Amino acid sequence: MLLKSLDHIFWLGRYLERLDDTARLINATSHLLIDSHKDSQFSWPLLLDVLGQNGAELLSQLPPSDLTVEQQVMGFLITDADSEVSIRSACSALKQNARTVRQLIPRDMWEELNSLDLFLQEHCQQLQGRQHRYRLMTEVSRRCQMVVGVLDGTMLRSDAFDLFNIGRHVERADMTTRIMDVMVLQQLQPTDIKRPRFRWTSILNALGGVESYHYYLAHQNTEVDAVDYLLTYADFPRSLAYCLHRVAASAKALPHSAAILQRVWQLQDLLKTQNLSELTTGQLHQLIDQFQTGIIELHQVISTPKLEFSADLSQQMSA
Amino acid sequence: MGAKSFGHYQQISQCFDELVQADGQIRPPAAAIARFIDRHGSAELIQRQEQLNQTISAMGVCFTLYSDGNNIDRCWPLDVMPRTIPSSEWQKTSAGLKQRLAALNLFIDDLYHDQRILKDGIVPADLVLDSRNYLAPCKGISPRYGVWANICGTDLVRDGSGKFLVLEDNLRVPSGVSYMLENRTVMKRVFPELFADSFIYPVDDYPHQLWRMLASLSPRPGDVPCIVLLTPGVYNSAYFEHSFLAQQMGVELAENTDLLVQDDIVYLKTLHGLQRVDVIYRRVDDIFIDPQAFRPDSVLGIPGLIKAWAKGNVSIANAPGSGVADDKVIYAYVPEIINYYLGEQPLIDNVPTYLCLDPKQREYVLANLDQLVVKPANESGGYGILIGPRSTKEEQQQMAEAIKANPRNFIAQPTLALSTAPTLCDGVLEPRHLDLRPFILQGRDLYCTTGGLSRVALKKGSLVVNSSQGGGSKDTWIINDEV
Secondary structure, three states, X not given: OEOOHHHHHHHHHHHHHHHHHHHHHHHHHHXXXXXXXXOOOOOOHHHHHHOOOOHHHHHHOOOOOOOOHHXXXXXXXXXXXXXXXOHHHHHHHHHHHHHHOHHHOOHHHHHXXXXXXXXXXXXXXXXXXXXXXXHHHHHHHHHHHHHHHHHHHHOOOOHHHHHHHHHHHHHHHHHHHHHHHHHHXXXXXXXXXXXXXXXXXXXXXXXXXXXXXXXHHHOOOOXXXXXXXXXXXXXXXXXXXXXXXXXXXXXXOOOOHHHHHHHHHHXXXXXXXXXXXXXXXXXXXXHHHHHHHHHHXXXXXXXXXXXXXXXXHHHHHHO | OOOOOOOOOOOOOOXXXXXXXOOOOEOHHHHHHHHHHHHHHHXXXXXXXXXXXXXXXXXXXXXXXXXXXXXXXXXXXXXXXXXXXXXXXXXXXXXXXXXXXXXXXXXXXXXXXXXXXXXXXXXXXXXXXXXXXXXXXXXXXXXXXXXXXXXXXXXXEEOOOOOEEEEEEEOXXXXXXXXXXXXXXXXXXXXXXXXXHOOEOOOOOHHHHHHHHHHHOOOOOOOOOOEEEEOOOOOOOOHHHHHHHHHHHOOEEXXXXXXXXXXXXXXXXXXXXXXXXXXXXXXXXXXXXXXXXXXXXXXXXXXXXXXXXXXOOXXXXXXXXXXXXXXHHHHOOHHHHHHHHHOOOOOOEXXXXXXXXXXXXXXXXXXXXXXXXXXXXXXXXXXXXXXXXXXXXXXXXXXXXXXXXXXXXXXXXXXXXXXXXXXXXOOEEEEEEEEEEOEEEEOOOEEEOOOOEEEEEOOOOXXXXXXXXXXXXXXXXXXXXXX
């Protein structure tokens, strides 16, 4: 595989997962809203904040319109092709990366990616009501899963395959922590009391993890909740622990596996050393911040293997 | 009289129709498609065309157009009606195509070595040596098997009698083969019953044949060759084809920055370090390939590549300099070239050609601009062509000036009554003109595709088949008639 392709195939995995997870984030929060009481403090711009945007500022720059805040936020998250965090922009980036590494991906997956793109171009142009949106987001997730399934069934087990999977799981780790952050920020207490129990079935539902959460609860000796589950339960494929495990497993054959593994271990250590149940919501929010910083560093290590081509050639060749 | 099965299909008089005989009967190879239309009606045909368009868009088969400084991806246009050719005819045609490429390669090799053909006065020496396609730095270099043009796309047309003629030889970086392959894939999905019904020769071994040919060029026989396809990049108009062929052959798709030359060896920058490259299938024009050898301003090149090639450490297909035989003036001499090197008569004739550099022929051309097709010697993509009968007096006047200013640069041919085939236009089958581009490979062995890419002028009466200028395509079915 070309050195240059590393970044493209890694991003291909990230963008595909981002599409899926953005759709899940949207459905999870819509559920949260439906579950909340009328007087809840739920604020839509928060969704933009957890994706690294300044929600309040973005909204203040919009021209006056009849749109509700919810609709405006959904514009940034779904239909606006210029918004960095929209499903449409993730899809164009996905397509662009796929085009660049077309020679590495099987025909069947190429066709799945194309039909995903065509589907989104057709259906993500205009804002829709909540019910339609829910179905649309479910469909986006489903189609992303189809791409992954086709790839899993047809792609050569190669560096490209490994990097694609690393990209997916780095993105998933990132998005899981962001989705959790929505939960945590919603419950942020003014006083530093011990964190409340988190029981958001809606979020777990959107992550496809309700049943396995109940299984988890039934098999733990200690008091645990959704936070422990999403961070530490390595058997659940959207937990941070699982994602880190997958990154480590897929990195083994890469030339810079040592550097990648070191970063993964640092994040795993962070998970182990924290006594999660003792944390306040404020501390929890800080911990999530730490994970996100760690994930950014992990990304950098993955995308910049240190190879010097012009140096000693014979050494390169024997390596 | 309308042809049976094709509604009120009206042939164009004087033109050979690929599917329908002059008496209105369906040609035998087209029997299955005619039966299909009889059975299902033209509404079904229209529906299949829609299905076909959707398939192409889902498969992402596209080509890139430059427009207002932007690159726009367009879905590849494919007509639902196939073009059929009997296999017995194809046998002879493909033998003629191989003969032609073999002779052209002997010619190129001679030009860069002894130049016997120039000394013997068969081809005027100044015609070759003054051509910008004759690359002096290539002199004395011996590519493997003495073959310079490893991949050739030869454009064939039929005259009014239905005889195949060679319109031009594309020996630089011929493109289109990916569309030939994708057209077939699409048609098989849209017309599974027709493929079950008739004996249509497959085309899908081309990527393997291409790989085999490239592998045969490796300077390190015995080892697994490292082959790369060199592309100008993702914004090139033929990028779809580059990535498609790289994927189909399982080789790396490299840009110049992915390659480097050290001690006259070419290396590929891979994830695991440098890997020695044996064969480069270049889709970059030769003069841009190495700034040290040709154009110093080239940003697409790999410094030192030509030296590595000259030393025999890497093979390049097509070899730099092979474009010398891809010149519409040289084209006029190809029958003599075949005779000179092979002692054979050409199996496929040229289109009659007038050379403007010859004073007598030039006089004729200038007097008959309204009748002739005039072409610049070194353009491709259908640009710069004057089609006499469809041109204005003003255009003819401009062309006359251009010819007088630079006669070497122009040839003229009679306006051909290009063959037609029924094509679905606004829901009705109408005759449209078409050509055929088969692809011929030469390395250790010679190979010719089964059929090729049929390009069709979608505008009524138009003779311009280029996709960049509103042309479409058809799947080409070579049908067994030799049971």
